[in-house]
Amino acid sequence: MVHPYAVAGFLVALLPLIATPGASLALLVRHVTDSGRRQALPVILGTITGLYIHAALAIAGLSALVMRSSLAFTAVKLIGAVYLIGLGVWTWRSATPNATPTLHRQRLPKRADSVYTQAFLANVLNPKAAAIYLTLVPQFIAPHQSFGGQILTLATAHALLITLWLAAWTLLIRRASRTLQKPRFKRTTARTTSVVLVALGMQSAAT
Template structure:
């Protein structure tokens, strides 16, 4: 593994990490309505999903999906349906006020939401299929490059999500807890619906 590979992947990941996605929206939701266990579960689900994408890329499964119009359509429809469904759920429950920092068994659900939302995203598969090869030199391993990408992605993403969670939870402690939570959940719901629609209709 060369330093050019690490530097190249790091620079390429900056806009991807900073762009709002499913994980950031889920972190905001659970930061407003749950506790750090829920937030950590979202991060864990995201990390597992990214390593699974790296595994798919290394095994060539992502290439198979991206080369097949039918398979890509199926993945897009499934991913879009999940994101839209999760967004609708947030909109419907947007007025529900959080009680305390109790998790009430939600960390497992938070982990599943983050994992599924990540793994059914065809754009994530495309990133993991195409980005590593841009920085490979003759003799470099595609497998090493794919897992290096996932590791760098996680190392960059987790501090960003932690900062985002801290900001949301600081707002949560204000006197306007109920209204802030409602805005976060409904805004997150709209963003998830938008991400789902965009995933379904963009090439």
């Protein structure tokens, strides 16, 4: 069992990382703007699933292996970068009139499984998310207690915090629903999201 003060300290340390705009927030803004607040749920669930995957890998020691091997780390980093860049390009094209058939362009973002998969892959392929469980989490773990149990507790706290953060953004987005439903604003949001995703991918590949 992690001490409550340790959990609180972990959450405080996470706040700046969560507050920094990333792929999850970019996807949330894109899909909620385009298809409504129901799309926030698959984005949140996909992100949380990715967090638990990183926690499980940290428990198993696999993440440590990847981080210690420059070749494995580079491979994971490049896969994640390519995915984010590809997702950014697809998002831009989906916002461009006549870029793809209208029926396909409207249906794909509305599929919960598609949105969930996008959010999941954006998180699980992010080596920086894995680094949280290799560098930050150990600072709040007591060595004489259950290692796996403590990591899962901190992962759950992490999941709750990011859920609150994304839910708060969903409320803010929906408060401006009239503006958000304008086709011009949707195109602008989608293109802004695509630029963010491509930038994140390029940054991940470069670092």
